[in-house]
Amino acid sequence: MAITVQRPNLNWRERMFLPAIAAGLLITLKHFKNMIFRRTKVTMEYPEEKWDANLPEHYRGAPALVRDTDGRVRCVACQLCEFICPPRAIKIIPGEISKTDRFA
Template sequence: MAIKKLTRPKLTLSEKLIFPTILKGMAVTMTHAIKSVLGKTKAAESLKGSGTGATMQYPETKWDDQLPEYYRGVPALVTDEIGRERCVSCQLCEFICPPKAISILPGEIPSDDEWAKVEKRPQEFDIDMTRCIYCGMCEEVCPEQAIFLRQDYAVTGTSRENMVHNKERLYEIGGVREGLVNKWNEVK
């Protein structure tokens, strides 16, 4: 096998000197400074900012109106129109979750219940929001369409315990979702 020796390209005089590079950087900075003084920055128009910079004024201004429809945010559990749980504790979302943020403890449905054919429902369903990466795999794998990623992106808490959403909190966030649910289908 032949060895091929590569030679580096020769630098020009302006590339050898650092001064032209510094001037280019200063020109970019001055361009941004002049645009911000004239109020022609992105923040002045699209971000609804003060116009003096390219920074969004976060607590007052939010991204809500600029999020695309396909944005995946906070995961939440949903119920059907009657208020029944859609989740059947299949644990597919728990197994597929890359950061292992979901934990489910299945519970049985009593045999005297009207919907005892379903066999189980979640006794505990927790999502650790400090670990969740909003990948959407839990939503895609759910056979009963019980978990959805909402467009909420600002999840805050004062402690780690507050960032672990339990079943009640997840249903509160998710609300009601209409449509066919395989779990309650009489034919299935």
């Protein structure tokens, strides 16, 4: 059964997306000002620079798979890979893996 959602009535300013464009422009100008005057970096040059000990406070970590006692990857079906994948190409179906499966 289809659900009908009522659209809010927008005025002419909201229909032209002017507030959203202005907000995006202000964010861009803020980054530009910080880069010029404070010399803060927005992009890290990866092979030359690495985040070893000085991780920024906004860093949330990278997903990693745990290994069991046999050395095999132990996926607990936490759905994190499926959630993080931008094109939604990963589908996780929880289940048991046999001990003899050589690809596990």
